[in-house]
Amino acid sequence: MTAVRLVLAFMVSVIFAGAAAAQAPLRVDVTSGHLDPLPIAVVDFVGEPGLAGEAGADIARVVTSDLESTGLFAPVSQDAFIEEIGNIDLRPRFSDWRVINANALLVGRVTVAEDGRLLVAFRLWDTVTETQLLGLQFVSVPENWRRVAHKVADAVYEELTGEEGYFDTRIVYVAEGTDGDGQSVRRLAIMDQDGANPSFLTDRSYMALLPNFSPSAQQITYVSFRDGQATSYLYDLETGRQEALFDAGPSLAEGGQSLSARFHPNGRQLAVSAMRRGGHDIFGFDLRMRTLRQLTSHPADDVEPSYSPEGDRIVFSSSRGGSSQLYVMDANGGEPTRISFGGGRYTAPVWSPRGDLVAFVKQQGGMFALGVLDADGSGEERILYEGYYVDTPTWSPNGRVILFTRGERSREGTQYSIWSIDLAGINLRRMPIQGQSSDPAWSPLID
Amino acid sequence: MRSLFAALLSAGLHIALVASAFIYFPRTMSSLEQTRIVPVELVSLGPTTNVRAARPEPEPVEPEPEPEPEQETPEPEPAEPEPEPAQPEPEPEPIAPEPETESEPEPEPEPEPIPDEPDAEPEPVEPEPEPEPEPEPQRQQGLDLDRLSSLVDRSRETSASRNAETGEARSAAGSGTAMTATLSDMMSSQIARCVRSSADAPSDMELGVQVSVRLNRDGTLSDAPRLTNEARVLGSPNPYLRVAGQRALRAVIDCAPYRMPAENYQQWRLLEVNVDTQAGR
Numbered sequence: 168m169t170a171v172r173l174v175l176a177f178m179v180s181v182i183f184a185g186a187a188a189a190q191a192p193l194r195v196d197v198t199s200g201h202l203d204p205l206p207i208a209v210v211d212f213v214g215e216p217g218l219a220g221e222a223g224a225d226i227a228r229v230v231t232s233d234l235e236s237t238g239l240f241a242p243v244s245q246d247a248f249i250e251e252i253g254n255i256d257l258r259p260r261f262s263d264w265r266v267i268n269a270n271a272l273l274v275g276r277v278t279v280a281e282d283g284r285l286l287v288a289f290r291l292w293d294t295v296t297e298t299q300l301l302g303l304q305f306v307s308v309p310e311n312w313r314r315v316a317h318k319v320a321d322a323v324y325e326e327l328t329g330e331e332g333y334f335d336t337r338i339v340y341v342a343e344g345t346d347g348d349g350q351s352v353r354r355l356a357i358m359d360q361d362g363a364n365p366s367f368l369t370d371r372s373y374m375a376l377l378p379n380f381s382p383s384a385q386q387i388t389y390v391s392f393r394d395g396q397a398t399s400y401l402y403d404l405e406t407g408r409q410e411a412l413f414d415a416g417p418s419l420a421e422g423g424q425s426l427s428a429r430f431h432p433n434g435r436q437l438a439v440s441a442m443r444r445g446g447h448d449i450f451g452f453d454l455r456m457r458t459l460r461q462l463t464s465h466p467a468d469d470v471e472p473s474y475s476p477e478g479d480r481i482v483f484s485s486s487r488g489g490s491s492q493l494y495v496m497d498a499n500g501g502e503p504t505r506i507s508f509g510g511g512r513y514t515a516p517v518w519s520p521r522g523d524l525v526a527f528v529k530q531q532g533g534m535f536a537l538g539v540l541d542a543d544g545s546g547e548e549r550i551l552y553e554g555y556y557v558d559t560p561t562w563s564p565n566g567r568v569i570l571f572t573r574g575e576r577s578r579e580g581t582q583y584s585i586w587s588i589d590l591a592g593i594n595l596r597r598m599p600i601q602g603q604s605s606d607p608a609w610s611p612l613i614d
Numbered sequence: 615m616r617s618l619f620a621a622l623l624s625a626g627l628h629i630a631l632v633a634s635a636f637i638y639f640p641r642t643m644s645s646l647e648q649t650r651i652v653p654v655e656l657v658s659l660g661p662t663t664n665v666r667a668a669r670p671e672p673e674p675v676e677p678e679p680e681p682e683p684e685q686e687t688p689e690p691e692p693a694e695p696e697p698e699p700a701q702p703e704p705e706p707e708p709i710a711p712e713p714e715t716e717s718e719p720e721p722e723p724e725p726e727p728i729p730d731e732p733d734a735e736p737e738p739v740e741p742e743p744e745p746e747p748e749p750e751p752q753r754q755q756g757l758d759l760d761r762l763s764s765l766v767d768r769s770r771e772t773s774a775s776r777n778a779e780t781g782e783a784r785s786a787a788g789s790g791t792a793m794t795a796t797l798s799d800m801m802s803s804q805i806a807r808c809v810r811s812s813a814d815a816p817s818d819m820e821l822g823v824q825v826s827v828r829l830n831r832d833g834t835l836s837d838a839p840r841l842t843n844e845a846r847v848l849g850s851p852n853p854y855l856r857v858a859g860q861r862a863l864r865a866v867i868d869c870a871p872y873r874m875p876a877e878n879y880q881q882w883r884l885l886e887v888n889v890d891t892q893a894g895r
Contacts, residue, residue, distance in 0.1 A: 192826070192884035193794065195801040200811030200865075200891040270864065288728045295864040296838075302728040329815065329857035521816060567814075591814060 202591075204241035205327060206268050207234060210252045211245070212275035212289065222285055222312045223277040229316035230273065232361060233334040234323065237568075238594030243269045255290055264294040271300075273323060284308055287315050291323055301326045313363060314613075321612075331565040336360045337610045338570065339368070339378040339387055343583055343603040346371060353605075355389055357404070360609070362599035368402065377427035377559070377606055378402075381434050384610040388412070388428040388437065399428045399439060401454075412452065413441065413459065427471070428452065431478050431498075438462075438472035438481055438498075449483055451498075462500040473518045473525075474498065475542065482506070482516045482525050482542065493527060495542065506544035515559060518542065521566035524590075528557050528571075537571050539590065551592040556581060561609045566590070570598070570607040797874065797882050804872050808865035811891040812858050821858040822890030823847050825866050831879045833871035839863055839887075862889040 209231045212223030234240040250263040255274045264272050275289030284306055291301035303322055305315045314335060321332025342356040353374040358365035369375045369391075378389040387402045391411075402409040412428065428439040437452040441459065447468040450459040463469040467487040474481055475498075482495050485503070491512040494503035507513040511531025518525055522542065529536045529550070535557035540548040556574025563569070567590055574581040583605040585598040598604070812821045824842040829835060841847050847859035866887060874882050 192886040193797055193801070193882050195798050195805065195885050195887045197802050197805050197809055197862075197865075197887060197889045198891060199806050200809035200813070200861075200889075201807065202811050202813065205810065270868070290728070293860065293864060295867045296860070300860070304728045325853065327857065329853035329855075523816065523818075 204239055205270055206241045206243055207271040207273065207323075207327075208243045208245075208248065208264055208267070208269035209234070209273045210248065210275070212277050212287065213253060213255065214277035215279075218309060219277040219279050219285070222287075222309065223275065226275065226277065226287065226312060226316040226319065227273075229313055229361070230320045230323065233317060233320035236361065236596065237324065238589055239324075239328060243267055255288065258297075259292060259294075261292070261294045261297045264292075270295055271323075271327060273319075275319070279309075280306070285312060285315065287312075287319065289319055291326055313359065317359070317361075330567055331612070333563040333565050333568065333609075333612065334360060335613050336564060337384070337613065338585075338598070339380065339389075339608045339610070340585055340600070340604050341376060341378070341606040342367065342600070343605055355387075355402070356604075358600070365600070368404075368407075378608040379427055379429050380608050380610045381430045382432055382611055383434055384613050387608065388430070390427060399437075412437075412457070413439075429473050431474050432476060433478060438474055438483075440468075440470040440472060440483070449481065462498075463496070463503070469494075471515055473516055475518045476520050476522045480518075480542075482518055484514050484516055484527075493525065493540075495544070504544065506542065507540060507548070508544075509548060517560050517562060519562055519566040520564055524566070526560040526562060526569055528560065537569065537588070539569075549592070551588050551590070552586075552595065556583075559606045561607050563609055564611045570609055572605040572607065793878060794881060797878060800874060801872060801882065801885060801887070805865055805869050805887060805889070808869035809889060809891055810861045810865070812854065812861070813891060815854040815858075815892065817892070819852065819854055819892070821855055821892050822888060823855070823859045823862045825862050825885075825887040825889065827866055827885040827887055829870075829872065829874075829883055829885065831876055831883075833874055835867065835870045839866045842886075858889070858891075862887070865889070 209227050211227045214220040214223035231242045235242050247267045249267065250260045252259065252274045255276045259272055259274065261272075270293070272292040272294050273289060274292070275287060278286045278288075280286055285308070286304060286306055288304040289302070290299055292298070293300050301322060303319075305318055307315050317334040317336075320334040324330070324332040324334070336359075337357055338360055339355060339357045341353045344352045344354075346352050351374070352371050353376060354371060355368040355375040355378055356365055357368055374392040376390045376392060378387045380387055385404055387404065389400055389402060390397050391400050392398075399412040400409050401412055428437040430437055431451075435454050437454065439450050439452050439459075440447045441450050446466055447470050448461055448465065449463040449469045449472045450461050452459050462472075462481070463483075463485075465485065465487050467485055469483055469485045469487070472481045472483040479498050480495055481498050482493060483503075484491050485494050486492075487494075488505065491514055492505055493507040493513045493516045494505050496503035506525065507527065509529065509531075511529050513527050513529055515528040516525050517527075519539070519542075524539045525542050526537070526539050527548075529538055529548075534553055535555065536550045537552040537557045537560055538548050538550040540546065551569065552571075552573075554573055555576050556572075558572045558574075560569050560571045568587050569590065570585055570587050572583055573586045574583050576582075583603045585600060585604045585607045586595060587598060588595045598607070815821060825839050826842060827835065827839045828837050841859050841863060844859075848856055850856050850859075
């Protein structure tokens, strides 16, 4: 009988295998998708009336604004909300949120601790899969509520895009204007990335140009211009103390070359261009030793160096091939490799924090363009924006957005303002800065 | 005894023959799927196969599409205590890491996890899975010979003889492949409308994910779709892959119900959806 059972079991297993094979799933390959903004509902964070309640509404407003500004999210109007969130520790009624087409739902709560600090807790829900994607809490002093909001927005952004957020960052720029005598005034100013909390860093007595952040976001370098002489300065944002590093040369007045000093990712070195024996070359500057080390030596001008995120290479612009083009060399010097090959003049290269791209400005046929190309020189360049005047690109810390100076012709002459654009060439926006502005520098994420 | 054994052996061989058909045809279909862009071959197969034209699928066996279960939206109990945290409540933040001195006016907001999914409310009752027209054999703990015998009989019924008796066509290999390709394209285009592309992620990343989907005859999901290698995808250190997995799941749910031909239900009842939106860029 055992043999019979074995044979029967074998037959049955064959049948099951056959049945399973007969029900093989249909293979479906999905190789395309859309890039529409993700609809998200941001509910005012709940809180007791008073400080907590006000902060809750303010935080939701800033988070909404942050997310909307990226072009990747479409916040749903609060007027459309059906469910009223009173307790963020209860599961929301997902159908109420799906029916208003909110794919994601952010709810939060603000409470005031005994020591007076704000406790800001929030949950991010996927209303489609009905799962919680995120649950976090921040603690801060009440005055710091905007930073908390930016950190919440960063966390949401990162969870839903896979990219590091960039909202808790600051931007240093040059505020342009004229004094009572009609003389041009250029002062360094700093603001949050969304334009809030602007303040001046330098006074009207001299012109300040071309700021750049240190990796710690606590220091900036900039070029001060007094009496026809350009000098690189180091400015400590914590203390307000500043010190001259070295004379960058007179050629700002002569040729308008960018002489900005850019930090090495280790924060201990700078790459600069300085004039020696009649031409500009690239130098490494040791911040502790205060010494310059020459990295290029060519009769043509080598200017505008920018380190790769690993710090092992430098991209710069040079006229060594005739017109100004972009070159990459080892961070310790060596034979550079040309990476731009198009017509026109390529200037202002800045290495992407992701490491794969270099942003640049191209001048051709009386027009300017902002573009990106592969850092290894392969592939085609991509033009993101073209206009009357473009200069000084700077990357968001996640390499997704570029800020740049845009000049527009007007009766009063060229008007300068700072604009942002997504790496995909979409979502062109003017930064909310009063008056004219230029030379943006985007900070790393603030720790 | 010997005759019994011979009878069983004979039955076994017959069954093996039937089973081989089950194994052979699907394999043929899947292998030919790659050639779906050459319809000429498929057409030429038609006249040479002795397969009758498909009859309209009989009305679904189940009487009515199952009524939507009453969506339970339990009122939150007002006096409900704080939900039990899924993970232990973090210690009171060691948060004054930056003492509020004058030189440090802005203490950093430090993130700290709050309890995961609150299970404060009872989950809404899951809708019963719709009865399938051909119920799958229930798994048995032990080996039930009687039950297996009945399955053997049933498999005979569902094989070629049944086709001949009822006139219900089983797709020939060629036409099945063509239909498979069409069904696959129909599903793909519907899901693609709901997938957020990963085209803006760095190009050097492998972001393909696979979702297993089970559908009802009316195109609704019969249970929650699952990511193949869910732990690898959703627990990936690569946030782009994690997001790609979430987006694929969300898209499959969001786009349901799917409009598919009911007569081919058996072919699209189970789906293996491969989502790689970087592949198309």
